Amino acid sequence: MTSHRLPTGGRLDRSRRVEFSFDGKALHGHPGDTLASALLANGQRLMARSFKYHRPRGVITAGSAEPNALMTIGREGRTEPNTRATMAELYQWLEANSQNRWPSLDQDIGALNGLLSRFLGAGFYYKTFMWPASFWEKVYEPIIRRAAGLGRATTLQDPDRYEKTWAHCDLLVIGGGAAGLAAALTAARAGASVVLADEGMELGGGMLSDPASWPQLAEILAELATLGVRLLPRTTVFGWYDGNVFGAVERVQKHLAVPSPDAPIERLWRIAARQAVLASGAEERPMVFAGNDIPGIMTASATASYLHRQAVAPGKRTAILTQGPAGFTLAAQMEALGLEVAALVSLGNGPAWQGKAPLIRGIPGKAIGGKSLKSLQIEGGPRIEADAIAMSGGFSPVIHLACHRGARPVWSDARHAFLAPSEQDGLLIAGAAAGLSGHAACLGDGAARAAAALARIGLRAEPAFGPAPEDAVAQAPLGELGKTKAKKFVDYQNDVHAKDLTLAAAEGYADAELAKRYTTSGMATDQGKLGNINAAAILAKARGTTIAAVGLTTFRPFYTPVSFGALAGTSRGHDFQPTRLSPLHGWAKTLGAEFVETGLWLRSAWFPRAGETGWRQSVDREVLTVRRAAGLCDVSTLGKIEIFGTDAAEFLNRIYCNGFAKLPVGRARYGLMLREDGFIYDDGTTSRLATDHFYMTTTTALAAGVMTHLEFCAQALWPDLDVRIASATDQWAQMAIAGPMARQILQRIVEADLSNEAFPFMAAREVPLKGGIMGRLFRISFSGELAYELAVPAGYGEAVADAIMAAGAPEGICAYGAEALAVLRIEKGHVTHAEINGTVVPADLGMGKMVSPVKPDFIGKHLLHREGLTDPQRPQLVGVVPLDPATPLRTGSHVLAKGAAATLENDQGYLTSTAHSPHLGHSIALALVAGGSQRHGEEVVVWDGLNDAAIPARLTSPVFIDPKNEKLHA
Amino acid sequence: MPDTLLTARPALANAATGHFGLPGAGVTLTALPEDRLWQALARPGTDPAPLLAYGAGPCPLRSIGPGQWLIVGVGTGTLAEAQAALAPGFALSDQTHGRVRVSLSGPSAADLLAKGTAVNLALLPEGGAAQTLFGHLGITLARTGPEAFELAVLRGFALSLWDELILLGREYGIGARAA
Amino acid sequence: MASLIPCPHCGPRPKEEFTVRGAVLPRPAADAPVEEWQAHVYLRENPRGDYAEHWHHSGGCRRWLVVKRNTATHAVHSVTDAAEGRP
C-alpha cells in the first residue's frame, strides 16, 4: 500500500496527524480529510462490497451523492451504519468498518452472488421466490436479507444528545458554492437577515476544488461573517415544506473525537424563510460502460476535489473520460501538478488540447481490473494502462428541494437536463442548480437571484457580482456505452445495471416509477442521485422515446438520510414528554406514596406503611380507614374550569344534558356532557359560585378535551352568548376528605359552619380557613361517604393537607391514593371512563332520567333517541359478584349466559372495572351487560379468556355500598 | 396546629440551581416570585386599558388571545376590589398559583428560546407577549428587555420547563437561581 | 415536518400549535328533522381541492379558526376567527 498524498497543496493542516482505523488497520490522515480522502491517501481504494453482487467498490464521488463508500463508523452506542465516507470528517481515533462482506472486505464469500447473477436480475425475487408461498417469510427472505444488504444498526443506547431549533430569516441560501455565496453577500449587504447552509464541512462548494478562487472565497466568507450572516456549514437542508419552512440537520459535533455532553451531536433546524435561493449545484454524471464500478474509477469533479482539497491523487496513471470540457480542465490541472494522465478520451466536442497526454476520440469499451483498476479498453481502439479513471458525463442540476412541494422537473433541451421551475413562491434557483456552469457565471447568477428574491419582499439589493459568461456548453446524457453485454452499472448502490433497465422496459415496466420498483434503481440511501439520469436515458432508448417523455421519479424529503435522533430531538427517555406534578406531589412524596402515570400527571397511587408487604394490603387499609374514619385524597388532577358571563348558566344548560339554568348559587350539581351523537362525553360536578360565575370539574383524562369542547361551543356555535372560559386546573390544589369523621376533622380548620343544615349535601361555596386563606369547599362524594372536596390556591396545598392530616390524627385519618379511590367508587357504583367508553348513553348507566325532556336544545339531544340508543337490550351498567367469594374477577372478562359457549355470538358484555372490596371481603365488578338493568340476581358465567377461566357469578345492582345514600347525607 | 399560619410553597422551591454546562454566562434563568397573576376575560375587541393599573413591572399586561390578558405584578388593589371595579366588562380568574413565571436573560436567551418556540423573536417588541408552545409546553412569553424574557407556564409543568431550559442552555453556559 | 398557519390573532405559527377538528358545518336548527342531524354528525365530503375546516389554535390564543385551504396543494387561502360574521 502506497501513499497517494501529494507533497504539497490542499486545504489540510499537515502539522497535525489524525489517527484512525479501517477494518482494524491503523492509518492516519490530517485535519481537513474526509474518511474517503484519508483512505485514498493511504492507498485504500477498496472501500465496500456492493449490495447484491458483492462486487469490490471504491468511491465514485467526493460528496453527499456517494453510492458506494458506505461504512459503519464509531463504537458501541455511537455505532452508525451506512455513513458515507465522503461526508464523514476524519477525527482522532475514528473507527470505520466496511459492510456487507464476510469474512473480510478482501475475501468476500458473497461475491459468489456475482456468479449467480443471471438469476439475480431485475425482478428476480418477484419471479424466483413465488412458490411455495410459505417459503417466502421463512426461507427466502432471511437468506436474501443476509446476503444482500447495508450495515447493521446497533441496539445500544445512543449516548449523545439531539435537539431542534427554529430560525427566521429574510433569505435562506441553500448551498455555499459560488452562487450561494454571492446570493448571501448580496442580501447581507442590503441589510437582510440571511442564513447560509451548506452540507460540506467548509463553505465554498466547487470553489474549494479550484485553488485559483481561494483568495476570493476567503474574502467573501470574511465579509459574510462581519455582516452577521448565520453561516451553517455541515448543515444539510433536507426538505422544503409548507409555509416556506425548510428542514435542515446540522452535524454539530459529528466531526469531533469526543463530543461535549453540553452540546447536541446534531441539531434539527426548522428555518422559516421569507424567501430562499436554492444554490445546491450539480452532480456530475458517471458514464455507463462495462466495469465502470471498479475501484479507481470516479467522477472528474471528485478527482479534482481530492486533488485540490486534500492533495490526494486517486492513482498513479489516470485516464480521463469526458464528454465536455470538464475533463480537459482536469487533465491540464493534473499535468500542471506533475501527475501522469494516461489518456484524455473525449466523447464529444472538447476544446483544443495542448497537454502531454494523448487525446483519443472514442468511447470506453470496458474497464479491466478486480479490486483495483488495471486498464481501460477503448471501444474499437487502444487499451490504456491506467489505475484510475476520472469520468465526466455532463452535469445534472441538483433540484430535489425545488420539487418537494409538488413541482415536477421539466426537461430542458437547451440545458440537456431536468430543471425545476426557476421561480416558485418563496424559492428561486441559482447557479449550477439552474444549469449554469463556471464560477463567474454562478457568482453573477447568485447575486441576481438574491436581488430578485429580496425584491419580492420589498427589499432593494444591489447584486454583489455582475453577470458573466458560462465556461461550458451543456452535454446530453450518454446512456449506455459500448456493445459488450457485461455489466454496466447505472445505480451503483442497488447494483442495477443497464440490462436490468432494458429488461424492465421489455417486460412492460418502462415508466420511470415502475422501473424504479421493478429494478430498485434509484432506491436506498442515495435515491439515484447519480444514476437516475442515465436510467432515464436508457429507458428512453429502449422505448424509442425521449428522456423528457420518460421523466424522473418523484423527489420527496429527505434529500439525504436524517437520523432518528435529530427528528426526535430532546423527546426521548425521561424527556420524551413533560411530567405534570400535582401541587400535593411533595406532600404525597413525604408520606411515601407510590406514583402512577396518568396521562402526563404523576398521581399518588397508594401510601405504603411499614409492615405492608404488597400494594393490596395498603389499598385495603386505606379503603377501610375511609369507610370507618376518614381519609384525604389528592384530586388536584381533575380538570377545573371557571366559566364567567351573563349567559354562563344558559351556556351550561346547552352543554349538559341535564338542567343547569336553575342551579342556585352555592350549590353543586352532577352533570353529564354528551357528544352531538348522543353518547356520553364526560361527567363531573359544576358549582355555581355567583350568578355569572361557575366552577366546573371534569375527569382527569378529558380536562383538556372538555376545555377545547367548551371553547368550540362558545366561539364557533354560540358566539352570541356572553360566556368566558378560563382553565383553572393548576390554580387549585384540590383534596377529597371522605369518611364518617370528615366533618368533624374539617371543622377544625374551616371557619364556617359545616353542620348538615348549614352545609348540606351538594353545597358549594368559598370558605375561610384558619391560617388566613380562602378555599372553595364542595360537599360532593365519589366514595359514597360523607365527603368534601376542598380547593385551595395551589401553593398552599401542602400546608393545608398537612394541617388536615394533623387535625384528623385523633380520628386516625389516612392519606389514600388513586387505587383506593377506584375501589371506593366501584363499591359505590360510580362510573369513570372505564364505563363511559364512548358507546354508552345516559340510560345505559341508569341515568336516563337525568336527561332533560324540556330543554329545547343541548349538545347530543337530537340523536339521543334513535332506535338503537333506546333498545332495552343495550349493554347496561350492572354489578357482578363471583359465586365463590375466593375467586377474583378480572377487568375485560366477558359475560356469558350460564352454560353458553365462549363465542362471539354468545357474548353479552364485559367487566369494565373490578376491585377487591375489603368491605365485602370479595371481588366485585362493574359491567356493561345486555339488558343488564333487568337482570339483577341472574347467575351468569364470567369468561376470562386470558386465564382461560369460566367463573360462575351473579349480576347485581351496581351499588354495593349504602344504596339508600344515608352515609352521603349524614 | 390548624391555628398556625399557612405558608405557601413555591412550585420551584426544590428546582436545581447553580451553573450548568459550558463556562460563561450565556443565559441566566431565574424563578420569579409568585405574587400576582390574574387572568382577565372580556369580549374580544375590548380595550384592556382599565386593567393596566392592577399590574406592575416591565410588562404588566400580556395579551394571550382575543379578549384575554394576564395581569402580572402587584399593582393597585386586591382581586376582590379589582373584580368589583371591572365588572361586568371584565371577569378575573386568579392564576397567581396556577402559572409560574421564570425569567431568561443574557446574550443567548433568544437562541435558547428558539429551541422551543417558533415565534419570531426578532418581531417581538419589548413589552410584547405571545402565547405559544415551548416544545410540548404552553407558555406565555413576554419580552422584558433587549435580551430579557419571561415565561409563564402551568404550575404542574414548572419543574419540567425549568429542567428543559437548563438542558437546552448548557451549550451557552446557564446560571439557574431562585428568585 | 413543518408548516406555518397564519393565525389572524397570533401570526404565523407551526402546525404543532393547532388541532384540526374537521369540516366547517353549520349546526342544524334545534327542531331540524333527525335525518338532518344524522347527516350533520356522520356525513362528510372528502374533497380534492378547496375545503373549509375548523382549526383550534390550542397552543396559542385558543381561538377556533376557519381555515380555508386546498387539500391537494396545501395552499392556505384564508384563516379567520370562527366567531367572525356570526351573530
Ligand SMILES: [Zn+2]
Ligand atoms: Zn392564535
